[in-house]
Amino acid sequence: MNTNEIRNKFLTFFEKKSHVIWPSDSLVPQNDPTILFTGAGMNQFKDMFLGKGNLPFKRATTCQKCLRTGDIDNVGKTASHHTFFEMLGNFSFGDYFKKETIEWAWEFLVQELGMPENRLSVSVYKDDQESYEIWDRHIGIPRSNIYQYGEKDNFWPANAPLLGPNGPCGPCSEIFFDQGEKVGCGTKGCDPACDCDRFVEIWNLVFTQYNRTEGGKLVPLPHKNVDTGMGLERMARVMQGVQTNFDIDIFRPIIKSLEEIAHIKYNGQSEHAILMRRIADHVKACVFCISDGVLPGNEGRGYVERRLLRRAIRDGTQLGIKDCFLYKLVPIVGNVMQEYYPDIKQRRENIARVVKSEEEKFHETLELGTARLKEWMDTLQKNQQKVLSGQEAFKLYDTYGFPLDMTELILSEKGFTVDKDGFENELKKQRIQARTSSQMTGQVFDTGPLSRIKELSKGTEFLGYQADACEAKIIALIQGDQLVEVVTVGEEVTVVLDRTPFYGESGGQVGDTGILELNGNQVKITDTKKNNDFILHIGKVIKGDIRKEGLVHAKIDIQRRNSIRKNHSATHILHFALRKVIGQHAEQSGSLVTQDRLRFDFHHFSGLTQEEIIRIEDIVNEMILKNEPVVVKELSIHEARNAGAIALFGEKYGDLVRMVAIGDFSKELCGGTHVNHSGEIGLLRIIGESSVAAGIRRIEAMTGTATLNRDREKERLVNEMCSALNTSEDKLIAKTQDLLSELKNLQKELHKVKQKEISGKVDSFVENAKVVSGVKIITRKLEDATADDLRKTADRLMKSAKDMAIILGTAQNGRVTIIAALSPALVKCGLHAGNISKEIAKVVGGGGGGRPDMAQAGGQWPEKLDEALSFATELLREKILAGVSLSAE
Structure with a gap:
């Protein structure tokens, strides 16, 4: 079966x-x-x-x-x-x-x-x-x-x-x-x-x-x-x-594909079999996470997903798979799960793109980890040590994805070992943290004020699709985590009503604002949230007081709501235009709809060209100008899917859904508020396009009067620029290019003058250097210098004497830059410019590091640069006199 x-x-x-x-x-x-x-x-x-x-x-x-x-x-x-x-x-x-x-x-x-x-x-x-x-x-x-x-x-x-x-x-x-x-176990008394x-x-x-x-x-x-x-x-x-869960029908095809990719036969309890089972499990988990809207990241759910993906990739490397491979398993998961989870198969291309992008990033990280391990081995060799610390081995594991046995193998080739106990201690700490973050973080059941409210009411009836005001009964008043009977003027409060026209933030649409009023007493609502079946009105009493069980007149800010409606309907048309221009894979990944603008996240793996942006804008505005009707229907999920409605990543839909259709081109499942005809949107302008995550792009846009106001502001800026540059609008670009060219020439001349001035100071720097045990110590501040100026000056100084330690600093735009340079003889004695620069940078509120012979550091306290240079002089003096060997960290 x-x-x-x-x-x-x-x-x-x-x-x-x-x-x-x-x-x-x-x-x-x-x-x-x-x-x-x-x-x-x-x-x-x-x-x-x-x-x-x-x-x-x-x-x-x-x-x-x-x-x-x-x-x-x-x-x-x-x-x-x-x-x-x-x-x-x-x-x-x-x-x-x-x-x-x-x-x-x-x-x-x-x-x-x-x-x-x-x-x-x-x-x-x-x-x-x-x-x-x-x-x-x-x-x-x-x-x-x-x-x-x-x-x-x-x-x-x-x-x-x-x-x-x-x-x-x-x-x-x-x-x-x-x-x-x-x-x-075979024991006679074995039981469950x-x-x-x-x-x-x-x-x-x-x-x-x-x-x-x-x-x-x-x-x-x-x-x-x-x-x-x-x-x-x-x-x-x-x-x-069968003997294991991994031998059942929904796992066998995944493992069979792994056999073909790795050129290894799956065989029971071998180490390879364990790795293959874990890969099959983890890739399935990640496919379903991505399908439910979770993307790999550095915190929360995204971090859990990223770790699962990286564990699977590491297991693949242990099987000898060098290239990206997990994304090839996504269609297999989609096929075996399609009967009950058809969305997986329908979205397999987008899910595979996310997985492949994460694989590519992780392979880059593995290369960085290899380079980091080589640095640590060089340091061990220089210090005549043989054991890599457990903390460093764990960093390779946690940050760069190196399993311990891979680290041990690389180390053994050079005659080194690893502190396994230290590694296990770090791993144990992480496991405790991961177990805590992945399990329940509070009581199993809610015990806050909302839990008590649920004993009084089954929820808030939403009337906002048809009305912008209504009479309502106050169910509860919440302050902090307490239910209260009365709230007086000046106090903040969350009001729960039995019915409301206020839309609670959900589906990307922000919550409404407005007024609750009773006999002259008023609460100004600044935000509205939704929690399960309750709509929470968040605000402040601005007149009189509000009492529980009272009746209020609830009225939204209709002008703000109208702007939000325009932007929400615009996101649906934008979604249609994106899929038409760049492909059906451009599904919505998230959105934010406010009164000022809209933000729309979608699946795509490269930035949009200017031509694509213009084409998308044109299609959207063409649909707006057609003034298509916006029709809302409640249908069964089956009927909506048959009608061609788009269901969004990560959303849960019951048997009855709300389908919003704009003309005959856009059909989406949506619980938000919308215009009645597309023409009400007015005009849409795309004002930004960027990347927000692996395989996810973001468009920001404006509609209606916000677009007009933005264009007027840009026109004002252009007029001011023309006036400042004493030119006309049609000649503004040419005038700007002339000025930039002139500025570039002046900067070149200034740089030459500065270099000549610095060159003139090199001899005086050497003459006035402090000498400690035959080593010349130079610590100087250069005014208005760049990091490149500091490096070139250090290079010139190095050529003027055999044994020299140099610290140069400058302050520009509220930041400090420090360059440390040491002659070869000092490096051979054990001094390390990277460590020295790091110590000095602490004085100016920063850090840094680099090579043993030359390193750069920075800081955020320019006022302490002189103090840092004085500290540098003493630090170098002590190290040279003591003859203490500094080791790279």
């Missing part, structure tokens, strides 16, 4: 049990600061578990995309660990409980999947007698196949009774498949608690029946919930009778 069949059977089975099949949440959870990535099926139903949700059902079933990196070091090494995986689940929100859950689980496994009963075992929490008796008396499992474990293994969250966190929790019952005595892989955990049934309070007290919940999770890959492994 292939993976798609298992997935479909599961969802269909529970649909017949009156469950709603609900779409997977994005890997990027919305409005949930407690997790970096979606890691479980229950994440999107937190409010439903607390009885505060708005979803119109009490039973749901999902196949949830999940990403976890807490056990990343086990990926590829074990049969079951993944970073990305799919979690099948069925959920009850205060509806059915243990008996039905256990009955249906058994029915699905035995009757639907045909699994042999004698191969199934279960575990229950040691104090959960109710579950034990259901398995024993009702299902009829032999007691020898029912295991009772403690809160570490059979409670959710693990160890919750003893350690917390506070909040909903409960016992769980796990179902295991026995692969037989020939698999695993053993880590030997004989027993595969295939389903976890969580019964949320308690609320843990302070002191570890478990208070029964008034509404009991069910949350189950079945790892799809593990179930496929069992159903397909």
Whole structure:
């Protein structure tokens, strides 16, 4: 039974049990600061578990995309660990409980999947007698196949009774498949608690029946919930009778492609097999991350994704793959996952471009790492040392992507070793940090003011598509993290209403501003945010006071909203024009729509030419001038896709979506506000185009009166320039070119004069040099000099004496530049210009470094340059007198 069949059977089975099949949440959870990535099926139903949700059902079933990196070091090494995986689940929100859950689980496994009963075992929490008796008396499992474990293994969250966190929790019952005595440790008493892989955990049934309070007290919940999770890959492994998750149908094609790329046969538990499994896992994780809008970066989710990609690239180098290869696996992932995730295949070219760009960057980084390692080996050799520090080895690993064995191999070729203990200590610190950042960062369930508001209301009704003002009831007033009853004049407040015309920031469109008013009392709203089903009005009381439960007249700034609407509709037309001019791959990656301008990010791997920009502008304005109608329809997601609507990267869509169509050329799924006809936009001008990330470009543009005001401002500047240069507009370019040419000639003459002046000072510098142990020390400040002037002066000075130490400094435009130069004899004695310049730069608030014979440094405190030069004189004097060998860092 292939993976798609298992997935479909599961969802269909529970649909017949009156469950709603609900779409997977994005890997990027919305409005949930407690997790970096979606890691479980229950994440999107937190409010439903607390009885505060708005979803119109009490039973749901999902196949949830999940990403976890807490056990990343086990990926590829074990049969079951993944970073990305799919979690099948069925959920009850205060509806059915243990008996039905256990009955249906058994029915699905035995009757639907045909699994042999004698191969199934279960575990229950040691104090959960109710579950034990259901398995024993009702299902009829032999007691020898029912295991009772403690809160570490059979409670959710693990160890919750003893350690917390506070909040909903409960016992769980796990179902295991026995692969037989020939698999695993072979011990006679082996049971599901053993880590030997004989027993595969295939389903976890969580019964949320308690609320843990302070002191570890478990208070029964008034509404009991069910949350189950079945790892799809593990179930496929069992159903397909293979030894590991990586041998199932959705991994075999990826590994087969890897075999062809690496020219290596995949073979069980070999080191090559571990690397190939890890590559297959990581590339799949990254493909789904990119599809959900996460791009490689240096922080947060982007950093996790970048590390996964780089681990896979490093593994490829260990397999002997020298060129970019991961991007070639993207279409394979798209093919094997297309039935349930068609967007992956549709966007495979864009995803592959992002992956390849990251690969190319990382290969450059590896070259830099090789150069850095060579510098460190040179230093070790010079200092007659043999061991590279663990910190330096870890920097090669963390920054440049060198696995430890690669570093050891390169070092061994030159007779060096590495401090492995030091490396492991640094690696342990990083693992703790990574595990913390990839898991929950707060309570499992929200405990802030919004959580309490959800007990009072199911959300805010948005009226802003049809109205710009309405009467509304105040549900809550929030100050900081507290709910308050009254807010007085001058105080800031967040107001939650039962209905509103204010648009909460989402989909790239900024939130509305305006006024809330009641009997002369006023709150000026400066921003509006959206949190799940609530719209938050953020502002300040400017007259009187505002009380909870009061009625207010809510009115948006309609002029500002109209400008925002024009820019939002313009982004849709711009999207159409981009795809027409540079190709269908130019999909939206992000946007920002304000009243002043619009920003549109799209997939493309090179800057737009001026001709392309003009062509895009022309198409957009042509569509605007046609005054096409803007039609908004609510459709099923299936109907919208059949109509040709574009769904955006990283967005989650339910069964019912809002399609915005402009004429017959632009159709997008969008929740924002728009004009009624394209002609209302007026005019669009592109004012900027740039790169924002690997394979992502950004266009900035203006519409309507903002465009007119910008053109008038540019016309004013041109007139001022003409007046200042005493010329006419048609001769402005020629006049400017003449002046620049004249300026260039004057600069050349000035440079000659300056060089002559400096040359004249060289002899006096040498004559007035301080002499220490036969070495001439020159520390001088040169006025109005460039770094090039300092270097040339140092070169001339070096030719005038055999043993010389030179420090030259200058200050220009609020910055200090310092050049340090040493004669060959001093370098041979162990002095290092790079280290010396770095020490001196500290005095002027900077840093630097370079070669042993000449180095450059800089700083940001020009007023301390004289102090730095005095320090330089003493530093050189001490080093020369002491004869201490300075080693390069």
